[in-house]
Amino acid sequence: MIAFGIAFGIVLLCCTLAQAQFPRACTTTDALRNKSCCPLWKDGSPCGSSSGRGECRDGIVFVLFSIGKVRQYDDDRLNWPKFYYDKTCECFGNYSGHDCGDCKYGYSGDKCDRKKTVVRKEIRELSLLERKRFFSYLALAKTTKSHDFVVLTTGDRHHRDAYRFVDASIYDMFSWIHYYSIKPILRNGRFNATTNYAHQGPAFPGWHRLGLLFLERQIQLMTGDDSFAMPYYDWRGEEKCSICTNDFLRDNDVQGILSQYSHFASWKVSGEMVTVWAKEGWP
Ligand SMILES: *[C@@H]1O[C@H](CO)[C@@H](O)[C@H](O)[C@H]1NC(C)=O
């Protein structure tokens, strides 16, 4: 189940990044003003309440950003998503997702009543075909627009009317969630990078696993391939990184720059992110 080793390689490569950023349906002026994030499910009711999937409730908090070493109450990430929404969906039983339209991890089917198992393999134990599939899916995720989520690029979170939400690809969404958890926040008119919710603390492994499960699920939904599982990297006994080759994560050229034959050689950081990082700084 240890999948975060892989993320590591990828994080280093492309400057990357777990509940998601902003559900698109919750970024309308109405939803922001009402502080309500209870999207209509396909039965036409908020959180699929008419179908018994969930209920729109007050004060639900996801623990994702709540475990910080410093508790700063002006931080919009703390007690996520309370800063933005009073009402969110509480999903019942095996249902899950921002609109309760999905299943909890480990379940599938329209009613989420089927057990679902995916086989998570060590990356070097993937067959050639499976490995090609993995890198193709990542490439597709890098270029496919996220249908359900958008990212908030506004640095100043205290002026609701000025929020700017932008589209991002599925991979960039994952990347952004990571950035968001460690990003500098505006405090007394300056960007302050003191709080890092993903690194330098006990939340590290759990946080990254959740992040990878998010990406795994998004890839399953994007491809319709429900059997897809993120591979992991078992580094026990490794003296050097044996997956740092172009067959796997990447090789470097003599200058230490990503090899042009890497799977990721043509990946670019989105222009939006570059703009934001230039403004806010990179912790
Ligand atoms: C916001 O509140 C108004 C007034 O109560 C209501 O008409 C509208 O449907 C609400 N919108 C959302 C997205 O919750």
Ligand SMILES: *[C@@H]1O[C@H](CO)[C@@H](O)[C@H](O)[C@H]1NC(C)=O
């Ligand atoms: C969740 O799925 C399991 C496994 O199929 C099933 O036994 C259980 O009844 C489901 N739970 C609910 C609340 O639907």
Ligand SMILES: *[C@@H]1O[C@H](CO)[C@@H](O)[C@H](O)[C@H]1NC(C)=O
């Ligand atoms: C950043 O915020 C922390 C925590 O509130 C504070 O201790 C520190 O002085 C701030 N740094 C700057 C440069 O303002």
